[in-house]
Amino acid sequence: MTMVDDQRIAALLRSAPVPEPRVDLDRAIRDGRRRRRRRRVGGVATATVLAGLAAVGAVQVGGVADEPAPVPPAVAASPAASVSTAPARSLTCAAVLLAQPVRGSVAVATGVDPTGRHIVGDIGTGNEDGKVVLWTDGRATVLPAAARHGAAVNAGGYVVGTNGDGTGWVYRGGTLRFLTTPPGYDAVLVYAVNGRGDIAGTARKADDTPRAVLWSVDRPQQYRFLGRVGSAATGITEDGTVVGTMGDRPYRWTPQGTGAELAVPDGYPHASVDSAHGNWAIGMVPGAARGGSVQMLPVRWNLTTGAASVLPYPSASGIAGNGDLLVDDGAPLIVAADGTSRRLPGRPEVRSTEAGTYSADGISDDGRTVVGAVYENEAHRPLVWRCT
Numbered sequence: 001m002t003m004v005d006d007q008r009i010a011a012l013l014r015s016a017p018v019p020e021p022r023v024d025l026d027r028a029i030r031d032g033r034r035r036r037r038r039r040r041v042g043g044v045a046t047a048t049v050l051a052g053l054a055a056v057g058a059v060q061v062g063g064v065a066d067e068p069a070p071v072p073p074a075v076a077a078s079p080a081a082s083v084s085t086a087p088a089r090s091l092t093c094a095a096v097l098l099a100q101p102v103r104g105s106v107a108v109a110t111g112v113d114p115t116g117r118h119i120v121g122d123i124g125t126g127n128e129d130g131k132v133v134l135w136t137d138g139r140a141t142v143l144p145a146a147a148r149h150g151a152a153v154n155a156g157g158y159v160v161g162t163n164g165d166g167t168g169w170v171y172r173g174g175t176l177r178f179l180t181t182p183p184g185y186d187a188v189l190v191y192a193v194n195g196r197g198d199i200a201g202t203a204r205k206a207d208d209t210p211r212a213v214l215w216s217v218d219r220p221q222q223y224r225f226l227g228r229v230g231s232a233a234t235g236i237t238e239d240g241t242v243v244g245t246m247g248d249r250p251y252r253w254t255p256q257g258t259g260a261e262l263a264v265p266d267g268y269p270h271a272s273v274d275s276a277h278g279n280w281a282i283g284m285v286p287g288a289a290r291g292g293s294v295q296m297l298p299v300r301w302n303l304t305t306g307a308a309s310v311l312p313y314p315s316a317s318g319i320a321g322n323g324d325l326l327v328d329d330g331a332p333l334i335v336a337a338d339g340t341s342r343r344l345p346g347r348p349e350v351r352s353t354e355a356g357t358y359s360a361d362g363i364s365d366d367g368r369t370v371v372g373a374v375y376e377n378e379a380h381r382p383l384v385w386r387c388t
Contacts, residue, residue: 091368093387095347095358100382101140102131109135109371109382112362113155114195114238114277114321116369119362120153121382133382134159134171144176152192158217160193168201170217177220182213192236192275193217200236202244212244212253226253235275238321241303243273243281250283252276252303262301263308271299271308277365278321279304280337300325321365330355332385334367344370344385352376358383 100107102123109121117137124130132143132150136157143150143159147169150161159171166187168179181188185203192200197217202210212226212233226233226242231251233244240255243262248270250262264271265285273283281303287295298316301308311325313335318326323337332344346358352375360372370385 091342091387093342093344093370093385095345095374095383095385097347097374098135098382098384099138099140101133101142104130105379106130107382108359108361108373108380109384110150110361111152112364112369112371112384113153113157114365115155116364116366116386118153118155118157119371119382119384120150120159121371122150123382132159132161132171135382135384143171147171147176151190154193154197155195156197158193158197160190160199162188162190162201166204168199168215170199170215170220172217179215179220180223182211182223182225185211188213190215191234194236194238194240196238196240198236198240200233200242200244202232202234212242214242224257226257227251227259234273235277235281237276237278237303241276243276243303245272248272250301250308252281263306265299265308265310268310273301275319276301276303277319278323280319280321280323282316282319282325285310317359317361318363318370320363320367322367324363324367326360326363326370328360328372330357332358332360332370332372334363334370336367342387347374347383350374350376360385 098109098119100123104123104125106126107121107123109119111120112118119135121133122130123133130148132147134141134143134153134157147161148163150159153159160169162168167181168188168190170177170179179188179190179199182203184205186206188201188203190199190201199215199217201213203213204210209229210232211229212231214224214226214233216222227246231244231246233242235243242253244251246259246261250264250271250273251259252262253259262273268285271283271285273281275282279302281301283299284296285299287297298311298313299308300311300319313327314329315327316325317328325335327333327335333341334344335341344360350357357376358372358374360370362371363369368387372383373380374383
């Protein structure tokens with residue numbers, strides 16, 4: 001990745017206010033977005049490890065309970081996934097620009113619901129003026145100004161996110177409501193929402209110590225802790241399975257709140273999980289050290305078998321419910337669970353062909369809708385690929 005690409009990424013991530021001292025929420029939000037996009041300067045990222053003890057507990061409302069020891073992974077990690085050069089099932093894909101209801105040279109689509117109908121994104125100038133936008137069937141709605149940094153949208157069109165001051169929020173049917181920050185914690189980071197209205201995120205103390213939390217779209221003032229201090233929730237599936245970390249170990253919780261470690265690929269010290277859809281999850285493991293930084297490698301988990309595979313790609317920005325992997329390596333690629341792949345096309349009027357012209361950040365459960373942006377003439381424009 002070139003210096004120009006680095007500057008583009010910086011522009012995309014400049015739209016958050018300065019946080020309060022001691023809790024760098026702006027950095028945390030940027031880290032979350034970077035983890036989802038897997039964008040790294042020269043393929044290298046700084047390794048980040050969540051602090052805390054590795055232990056799991058039963059779900060409890062608004063408090064802390066004694067918790068049983070974590071369950072070890074039942075299935076050994078698998079070796080690196082193999083790649084097939086055969087084309088994927090026959091589909092025709094087209095890139096379509098999304099409407100921009102407000103002006104801004106930094107306009108990106110960052111997430112899509114499982115059905116592909118609802119898309120969430122941000123539009124601004126990169127000068128702390130970003131607006132969250134919801135596109136439903138192509139029709140754009142600008143969310144209230146009090147909502148910043150949209151993180152995810154569900155099949156009902158409910159949007160969740162986190163403001164720069166660490167306040168979580170949910171937008172539903174034209175109404176914006178704020179999530180409760182658990183007592184003793186200074187801020188939250190909201191990552192995902194499923195069709196049932198379960199919201200997954202992480203509460204953080206002033207010293208950046210995390211704890212996994214669930215909220216509800218219906219009752220945003222109530223919350224449930226999932227694990228002990230040191231846990232983090234970063235994704236949730238439609239049936240309520242939550243993924244995240246416990247200390248530096250990849251973790252999952254059942255809809256009933258029972259937790260267990262996920263396998264760490266052989267030869268790697270630890271791993272983190274970023275998101276999950278259907279029976280699949282993706283995350284990262286630390287690879288080789290380069291000049292004080294660590295190359296982060298993408299990993300895919302099969303939540304049914306427990307198998308973990310290090311992927312032979314520089315990055316992975318999404319996983320569909322059917323197992324399709326979204327690879328954002330400068331020219332977005334969809335890789336099916338069987339290894340077959342298809343490259344997403346560009347727009348006919350876009351002349352730029354350099355790597356990074358197109359970015360892809362979200363994929364629907366059937367793998368037929370992908371969202372992202374195109375960069376040309378010093379501006380990002382929101383984009384959706386539809387495959388039929």
